Amino acid sequence: MNAFDDLMRHARDTAALGQVAGRLGWDQETMMPRGAAGQRSDEMAAMEGVLHARRTDPRIGDWLAAIDGETLDDAGRAQLREIRRSFERANKVPARLAAEIARVTSQAQGQWAEARAADDFAAFAPILREVLALRREEGAALSDGGDVYDALLDDYEPGAKAAELEAMFGALRPRLVALREAILDKPAPKGLEGTFDEGAQMKLTRQIAKVFGYDMSRGRVDKAVHPFSSGSGNDVRITTRTAPEDPFNCLYSTIHEVGHACYEQNIDQAYLLTPLGQGVSMGVHESQSRIYENQLGRSRAFTGWLFGQMRDAFGDIGVADEEAFYAAVNRVHNGFIRTESDEVQYNLHVLLRFDLERALISRALEVEDLEAAWNDRFAADFGFPVTRPSQGVLQDVHWSVGLFGYFPTYTLGNVYAGCLHAALRDAVPELDAQLARGELAQATGWLRDTVQQHGGLCTPRDLIARACGAEPSEKPLLEYLEAKFGALYGL
Amino acid sequence: MNAFDDLMRHARDTAALGQVAGRLGWDQETMMPRGAAGQRSDEMAAMEGVLHARRTDPRIGDWLAAIDGETLDDAGRAQLREIRRSFERANKVPARLAAEIARVTSQAQGQWAEARAADDFAAFAPILREVLALRREEGAALSDGGDVYDALLDDYEPGAKAAELEAMFGALRPRLVALREAILDKPAPKGLEGTFDEGAQMKLTRQIAKVFGYDMSRGRVDKAVHPFSSGSGNDVRITTRTAPEDPFNCLYSTIHEVGHACYEQNIDQAYLLTPLGQGVSMGVHESQSRIYENQLGRSRAFTGWLFGQMRDAFGDIGVADEEAFYAAVNRVHNGFIRTESDEVQYNLHVLLRFDLERALISRALEVEDLEAAWNDRFAADFGFPVTRPSQGVLQDVHWSVGLFGYFPTYTLGNVYAGCLHAALRDAVPELDAQLARGELAQATGWLRDTVQQHGGLCTPRDLIARACGAEPSEKPLLEYLEAKFGALYGL
Incomplete structure (x- = not known):
């Protein structure tokens, strides 16, 4: 077993160094003085160099060849x-290509930010073309002659195939469009009113984070421009943000990130600082953040409890009772921006991107036609036109940094959350009574035991299938959304 | 010049990784959740492994051999x-010994903390013996047959020799003891009175940090258990602490750390992330922190201005005027603890440690006799007995972590600060008028131009000699102390 021990020692150090690099990223968004940006990018590049050298270390190949897998548990x-x-992934991509991708995407991110600020897609198109060509080349190197998009997708969702996602997503789209249209024919419920002290928001958000099981002794909550979760194991930090007129932004960003963070915190400590010691895929990660945020956090039962907390924290919040508060939390409204979207429309934003990015990768769509394709699709699914590229094709950072294949994991996560929620309801019949008392322990305990603790032990699809006792399907998500919003809007 | 470029590229990445490791240390003391401690030590060990491998990379030897130094500036x-x-240093120490030192000192630090809490030197003695033996072995490996203590000292103060320091320190000791005795025969001046809001202390401390030239866009001030400065170049962070009854603790810790931090911030940007891009020695570093803190920060002129700031921030502070405030800032008092000592007695604490640690290294003193030796020397120099080891031989962490050879750099820094202060007075005749207005720009500018900007360009002694136009000597420090405290105490 000597080769296995050597291999694991190497892998542990690599995992530890990966955590260090991640913490640098956290620091950059929360604590770093602004004048340190240039120096920091050199520091990050040096860390990336170390990590790349470790990932391609030829000794790994020797150790792998020397290990008899049959003797392992x-x-x-x-x-x-x-x-x-x-x-294998690291060795398939030539160092020259990896460096070129790092260089061009770093440049492209800056150009994207400028183009978005100037509302000028044409200014971004040339470098997007470069990023796309490089990632296509990388996908080809990774695909062993198979589907290039699948090879890219595999980075974020191991084992997933675009064709399977297409079937699943194809079933979602028409029913989500129909649900959206039915809802928006109805009068909009009232929103919150008032100004909400940002200190009180942060106090409440920390309290809610703990209610959802976030272990503050192995994490912390700070403010940042974008909410995120960072780190694995015993140091998993989240960020949130506050806006004086919209306390839901802070609260539900926090609950979402707590879902991600609890996944990482709850992985079996036996896997700490090993390849199994982190969430197994982006889709499974998103399933945790979304079920915390939506199926639990935006449920009628939990919002009833939350209403009381909000009144205690802020006094009059402009809605009179639990029902009105529940309606305000779940308001469906027209909007251009994915990250500001509601449960009903969110996946339509994602499906649009999934279809467009596959077309870009397969060359069925050229970059010069992307803006028009976006606008056409948006009008078809959302019923109103995009007026500015900053509200359309330029809204997300993902493509500028080369994240082709990432978007579908958002919707896959929602699909998984739908499956898990159905299974959770079966496993915990008293769920609503608990949620109405602000008790999340049994729900999050079930997610910990069936999903989170396993880290990377099973492949993503297997993990969800075992947790739910059924193959993943879009049906539970659709049924949940149609039932919930049908009742809310009297459809 | 290819070998030089390759060598410098390697050195830059190593410097960048060193900054990353340093930032982890900062995080550990300021931001890290307490439950992350175990994981963090694995992360730090992985970083140390990377750094050690880079420092001993055999390519460095090849590059060094291939470079013709004559062609360089x-x-x-x-x-x-x-x-x-x-x-050369990294290669002289066998990997086995380096790992053993890391293991034993990490253990010894814990045992020291326990022994100090239990006031039990005997509980600490066995592992101190181990640490001492290992560092002796390391010193022998580094010394090439020369003096072992000098080899250890060289790590912190390149080029310094214990015999030279001994001569310098030998001249300090009797005059400091005499000054101390003369002062403590006189009545003690009044101290501050009142409770000082900790938020207001932090606000004032940030303002004072800027007054001393600390660039907040490339740094930040946080609270920590121990004040420290961390990082080089464009990301240099400091910590301070607050105590409600003692605002000087916060303010003067900050000014001290700002001295360290400004040294790092003001190094020529051409040296950023290179071996020259950090302070050249511990002694020169301490010269900057001490001249900021003492010769400038505790001067009559500056404290006159500070008195007004304190009154603005806190109202009545228990002393009536600038003179009384100056006396309170510079109060000399009996005390056991080095870090709480005043300008007059501080170096006596250091000289005691310097003499004892040399005796330990040379085996003139055995660990079992260390406590008694400490207590005898303390009584001789300070005039009253040590009653508990936590107030004596167990007060400092240094020896537990193997820092033999570090202590003398504190006093060397004070000696250098004395030399620089004399030269600064010559260069800026209007200094007191500026300090009395809270204007530090010309003083800190002179230190930046003569000392700080050069980073590691010159050896420490050369750097100070060039800045002062004279060889370093203990005389200016003694003259400064005798004049200042003679006037303050009417000697």
């Missing part, structure tokens, strides 16, 4: 699977 | 000097 075999995956 | 030759120094 499930966890050992899963460690090997993850290490082999990472090693 | 001063900065290039200084870079080579620093790189060669670090490479």
